[in-house]
Amino acid sequence: MDISVINPILLVAALMGAATPILLAATGELVVERAGVLNLGVEGMMIIGAICGFAVAVETGSPLTGFVAAAIGGAALSLVFAFLTQVTLANQVASGLALTLFGLGLSALLGQSYVGVKPPKFDDLDLGALGEIPVLGPILFSHDIVLYFALALVAAVWLVLRFTRFGLLLRAVGENHDAAHALGYKVVRLRVLAIMFGGACAGVGGAYISLVRVPQWTEGMTAGVGWIALALVVFASWKPWRVLLGAYLFGGITQLQLNLQGAGVAIPVEYLAMSPYLITILVLVILSADKSAAPASLGRSFHASN
Amino acid sequence: MKLTTFMTGAAVALGLATSGIAADKTKVGFVYVGPVGDGGWTYEHNEGRLAVEEAFGDKVETVFVENVAEGPDSERVMTQMALNGADLIFTTSFGYMDPTINVAAKFPNVKFEHATGYKTADNVSVYSARFYEGRAIQGHIAGKMTKSNIVGYIGSFPIPEVIRGINSAFIHARKVNPDVQFKIVWAYTWFxxxxxxxxxxxLIEQGADVVLQHTDSTAPQAAAQKAGNVITFGQASDMAQYGPLPRVSSIIDNWAPYYIERTKAVMDGTWTTSNRWDGISAGMVGIGEISSAVPADVKAEALALRDAIANGSYHPFTGPLKKQDGSDWLAAGEVADDGTLAGMSFYVEGIEGDIPQ
Known part of the structure; x- marks a missing residue:
């Protein structure tokens, strides 16, 4: 065993990359759930984003265009869910699960001609002298723009939810849609917007896997990340900064356990393999001891006639 | 994922129910652990399925379910296939072993073929390929080409098939490079x-400049390509799209002849339980084109090794060999028997680390 082969700077830099898809998807889902909608289709929207982003990036040669396409693809798929649950008042749990299955199948179909294709290279942002700073440089200033975007998104979501009128409205709709409706706010319209936002975030998260993390297209390549993002939102008590903490913990321990295995540490591999899930859940459960409750209208259908 | 497979299973069931039962057609089912588009393991099994269709045309009907989780879920998929009139079912992952045995007991008239396992029954055969023969060639090239003397190995699950591959690669890397070290990471997933x-x-961050994989996707190839100065080998499928670097060669599984032969046996009524384990000589294991990135002399040695294994003059597990703990395993010139190889649960001398129990 030789722990010294693990480079802590590379480890931290790697964990930020590993956490980004989860972070993006979870942030989007957080907004959806704060608006009172439970969308279990995160995995489906992510994989659709992964293939849309991949295909467009390959066709246009521009990864950034790919990310935009991924956002559009994810949002478009989420509109199916929005139609089912907000217009026809279908059950949200069933509709969300159907969305995941549909997304997995549709993405496999769309991706048939993209198996084995190499995407254009997505370069890290060149921050000049900042990247030269010892230790901090490689950790903070050596990433691609989407990673910074994900961080900015968490801050923006927190700001909007906490300090703006729009955020208050969104929360009102999530806590008590009847009251919000009685006050004259458009419950369904707000929820559809939130669902589309969630879809776009999940799409970008999926594209981050197919364009940056792996980078290639294979069927089913999101491999359950969407479900982890969903669970993370609950364990993070619907709070943006806790989602960030949870995502980084999960990404970090995933990376660390692979590093420890490579270094030959004498901890049984099974414990290492389960540690990301265990530790993330444990930390967030302890944090949620402040009795943060779920949005009161979460998962309930709304119709003006009720 | 479980729900996905449930739904695919249900969809297949519906599809079969509506297609009616064509009496004279032989129906062959395939259970896959990953998607057919994985570019590796499942892709090659599906090529085998297509070859069966090609060979028998109208006389055969094939069905498959992909992304079937190992364990109880697969039992349901197999049951469904058997209920829908499959005559022969290929279950193509190690983790389907007990489910296959369980389902086979309930359907004595349906023939089952389980890949890479070791449990047989009156209507259950097992088949596998001697992948370790290909691993020997990979080990040779890896030992010759590594500059850092660190070879990374991505294991899937600590089962005999995978451990055999690690040992075979390690023995042949050490043979040509006494300083080589293996770093093994268990991913606990096939795909x-x-x-x-x-x-x-x-593995690359920790100094490996050769990465061997025993998982099914091409993702490690892409990662190696991005890192540069790292070589890899295609796993299960050629993965030629990543040549000439990082992919310098590959192990290609060729199941088509076996699948055709066994389907024919069911049609003729001559099917009996068997335990097939073929390698390079029978064509079940193919060695992919060794790319231009490999020096000519190393390539020639690798090809000579392949030919020696193919014609039977050399066995990759030939003594003197010791186990990891230093105890004797094979005396000089002694060759490992198939029983030991099939149940291999130890590292050979020189590999560091423990096999997860």
Whole structure:
């Protein structure tokens, strides 16, 4: 065993990359759930984003265009869910699960001609002298723009939810849609917007896997990340900064356990393999001891006639 | 994922129910652990299925279910296939072993073929390929080409098939390079591109300049390509799109002849339980084109090794060999028997680390 082969700077830099898809998807889902909608289709929207982003990036040669396409693809798929649950008042749990299955199948179909294709290279942002700073440089200033975007998104979501009128409205709709409706706010319209936002975030998260993390297209390549993002939102008590903490913990321990295995540490591999899930859940459960409750209208259908 | 497979299973059931039962057609089912588009393991099994269709045309009907989780879920998929009139079912992953035995007991008239396992019954055969023969050639090239003397190995699950591959690669890497070390990371998955890519990146960060994989996707190839100066080998499928670098060669599984032969046996009523384990000589294991990135002399040695294994003059597990704990395993000139190889649960001398229990 030789722990010294693990480079802590590379480890931290790697964990930020590993956490980004989860972070993006979870942030989007957080907004959806704060608006009172439970969308279990995160995995489906992510994989659709992964293939849309991949295909467009390959066709246009521009990864950034790919990310935009991924956002559009994810949002478009989420509109199916929005139609089912907000217009026809279908059950949200069933509709969300159907969305995941549909997304997995549709993405496999769309991706048939993209198996084995190499995407254009997505370069890290060149921050000049900042990247030269010892230790901090490689950790903070050596990433691609989407990673910074994900961080900015968490801050923006927190700001909007906490300090703006729009955020208050969104929360009102999530806590008590009847009251919000009685006050004259458009419950369904707000929820559809939130669902589309969630879809776009999940799409970008999926594209981050197919364009940056792996980078290639294979069927089913999101491999359950969407479900982890969903669970993370609950364990993070619907709070943006806790989602960030949870995502980084999960990404970090995933990376660390692979590093420890490579270094030959004498901890049984099974414990290492389960540690990301265990530790993330444990930390967030302890944090949620402040009795943060779920949005009161979460998962309930709304119709003006009720 | 479980729900996905449930739904695919249900969809297949519906499809079969509506297609009616064509009496004279032989129906062959395939259970896959990953998607047919994985570019590796499942892709090659599906090529085998297509070859069966090609060979028998109208006389055969094939069905498959992909992304079937190992364990109880697969039992349901197999049961469904058997209920829908499959005559022969190929279950193509190690983790389907007990489910296959359980389902086979309930359907004595349906023939089952389980890949890479070791449990047989009156209507259950097992088949596998001697992948370790290909691993020997990979080990040779890896030992010759590594500059850092660190070879990374992405394991899937600590089962005999995978351990055999690690040992075979290690023995032949050490033979040509006494300083070589193996770093082994267990991914605990057959197919998860993001995790496989992570494992490859970690191994590369820790100094490996050769990455061997025993997982099914091409993600480690992509990760190696991005890192540069790292060589890899295609796993299960040629993965030629990643040549000439990082992919310098590959092990290609060729199941088509076996699948055709066994389907024919069911048609003729001559099917009996068997335990097939073929290698390079029978064509079940193919060695992919050795790319231009490999020096000519190393390539010639690798090809000579392949030919020696193919004509039977050399066995990759030939003594003197010791186990990891230093105890004797094979005396000089002694060759490992198939029983030991099939149940292999120990590392050979020189590999560091423990096999997860």
């Amino acid at each position: 998860d591109p993001a995790k496989e890519a992570d494992a490859a990146k970690v």
